[in-house]
Amino acid sequence: MAKTRAKRKRDADEITMSNAGSRWLILPPEILRMILQYLATDKETLRACSQTAQEFRHVALSFFGRHLSVNDANRVKECAQLITRGAFQHVRSLDLGVVKKSATLEENWKHYIVILGSFARFRTLGRLWLSEVPFTFLQKNNLRETITLLGSAVTELGLYGCHFSSYEEMISFIRTFPLCNFLFIRDCVTGGEAIGGNALAGLPEHKLVVQDLQLSASSSRNLLIDVSNLIKDADLDIGSLTSLVCDVGTSERTQCVAAAVSTSPVKHFQLACSEPGGFQVFVNHLSKWSLKTLTIGPQFRETNTVFWVEAFKGLPPLPLVNNVTVVYHYPKYGDFNIDFWEYLERILSRRDLFPALKSMHVRCSFGSHRLERMLRWQLDRSLRSIKTRGITVARQAI
Structure with a gap:
C-alpha cells in the first residue's frame, strides 16, 4: 500500500512538472x-x-x-494588449512568428514591436525563437535598441524562415547576442523593399561562444540565404561546440561547414544532405570526434542501394556511439524504400563499427494513414537483426 501511495505521488509530481514545463x-x-x-x-x-x-x-x-508561443495575428494582438498591463513577466521562453500572410502587413507588425519591446525591458527571456518575422520592416520601425536589450539576456536564439534585407543584416543581428550559446538558423531569406541594405549596421558586435549549432538552408525558397560560411562570417567561437546539425544542401556547402568544425569536440551530430558527397564530407571527420549520438536525416525519399554505399563508404568505427536516430519521410504515394533500411541494418549490425550501440530511434512521417500500418510492419521486419543483437528499437511518428 505504501509503495502504491508513493508511486501515485511520484506520478502526480511528474504530471505537475510536465504541465508546468510544457513547451507546446x-x-x-x-x-x-x-x-x-x-x-x-x-x-x-x-x-x-x-x-x-x-x-x-x-x-x-x-x-x-514559462514558455509562450504566439503565431496567429489575433493571438499576437491579444498578447500585445496584455503585455502592456504587466503580463508574461514570468515567461522565459518565447516563440514569436507569423503563420498568416495578413500578419505580415505593416499595421499588424506594430503588435510584434510591442511584444519584443516589452520583453526587452523585462530582460527575462533566455530563449527567443522567431519564425517568418519580416525584418525588412526595420527600415521603417527602429528596433535597434530593442534588439540590443534582448541580446543582453538571450542564450538560445532561433531564426526560422525570417526575412532579412541582406545576408549582412542577418549576421549583424546574430552578433548582437553575446550570451547566445545555442544558435538555430533555418531557411532564412532576403527580400522586401530594402533588399541589399543593412538596417542593423553599427550595432555592438560580439563574439558568440556556441555550444549547439543548427544550420539549414536546403529548401527551394527563392532568395534563400546560404549559411555554409556563417561560422566564419559571424566569427563564431566553436571551440566548445558539442552538438551540430548540418543540412546546407550541396556537397560544396557541406565542405565549408565541415572544414570550420573539424577540430570542435562534437559529441552529438545530425547530417542531412541530398548528395552522397555530403555524407562523405563528414564521414572523414567522424573518427576525429568523440561522438555519442548520431542522427541521420531527414532526407531521401527514394534512393537506391548504390547511393547509400557511396554515402557511407569508408565509415570509421565509432566506439562511443550508443544511440542512432534515423529521421525518414515517406512519399505521399510511394513504396517502402527497402534499399535504405536493408543497407542501414547491415551497417548498424556490425559490431566493429558500432560496438557500444544500445538503442536506435526511428522517427518516420508516413505518406498516408492507409500505408502506415503496412509500412510499420515492413520496417519492423527490416530491423529484425538489429533487435536480435540486443539493440532497443523505438519508433515515433512525426
Missing part, C-alpha cells in the same frame, strides 16, 4: 483568454479577488509554464 500547449481560445487575463492581473486587483480566483491564477501560472 494547445488550448481552446476561450480558456487561453481566461488564463491570460489572470496572468495580467495586478497585485491590488489580485488581493481583492476571492480565494478561488487566486487558486485559479496559481493553476494558470503553473499550467501555462
